[in-house]
Amino acid sequence: MRQHIKNQFKFCPFCGKEDTFIFDDVKMFTCSNCKQTYFVNPVAACGAIIETPEGILFAKRKYEPRKDFTDLPGGFIDLHETAEVAVRRELEEEISFVPEQLDFLCSYPNDYIFDNMLYTTLDLYFYSRLDFVPNVVAGDDAKDIEFVKREDIDMNLLAFSSTVKSIEYLLKNIK
Ligand SMILES: [Zn+2]
Structure with a gap:
């Protein structure tokens, strides 16, 4: 099965909180704690x-x-x-x-x-x-x-x- 990049990030790289990502499944995730958005591009x-x-x-x-x-x-x-x-x-x-x-x-x-x-x-x-x-x-x-x-x-x-x-x-x- 195809791995998904969202499974590779356990902690928010900005605020350090665990399991806070909301992933839109296409190209970005947002941290539910600090609200920082991270874009995933090729x-x-x-x-x-x-x-x-x-x-x-x-x-x-x-x-x-x-x-x-x-x-x-x-x-x-x-x-x-x-x-x-x-x-x-x-x-x-x-x-x-x-x-x-x-x-x-x-x-x-x-x-x-x-x-x-x-x-x-x-x-x-x-x-x-x-x-x-x-x-x-x-x-x-x-x-x-x-x-x-x-x-x-x-x-x-x-x-x-x-x-x-x-x-x-x-x-x-x-x-
Ligand atoms: Zn965060």
């Missing part, structure tokens, strides 16, 4: 779909969640960082290669559970088509890097629902 993350003559670049996940599953390179966007900068930083960290051109492609929400905490993300995907196969090195939280042709992608091995949806979007909209 956590921004980014990913890159890099397509080469050998196929799309995927990185196998080194760590939980979804360890060993196939994922697109990417990660969380830092505070005050743009998505454009974040996706390039993540590519440098994970595969030691950054394409010159990366265009925004699509976005999908995802539930990311780390250390028993649910982060409801909005994953922003960028796309790059290369006419060469780049030299890449798996680093950071990527275990292995592989290139997979469009027709050989196994959706069951993809790490997250947003990974699946972004690849489906690509197959449907980018020929």
Whole structure:
């Protein structure tokens, strides 16, 4: 069952009282004691779909969640960082290669559970088509890097629902 973020807050972060939240179930809760309202919005993350003559670049996940599953390179966007900068930083960290051109492609929400905490993300995907196969090195939280042709992608091995949806979007909209 889908976890709900309201179950993760036991005390009001403003006045410290216990179990005082009134949650509207969509995007905010209000403390019944101090009346402070707290908005719950998605956590921004980014990913890159890099397509080469050998196929799309995927990185196998080194760590939980979804360890060993196939994922697109990417990660969380830092505070005050743009998505454009974040996706390039993540590519440098994970595969030691950054394409010159990366265009925004699509976005999908995802539930990311780390250390028993649910982060409801909005994953922003960028796309790059290369006419060469780049030299890449798996680093950071990527275990292995592989290139997979469009027709050989196994959706069951993809790490997250947003990974699946972004690849489906690509197959449907980018020929
Ligand atoms: Zn309060």
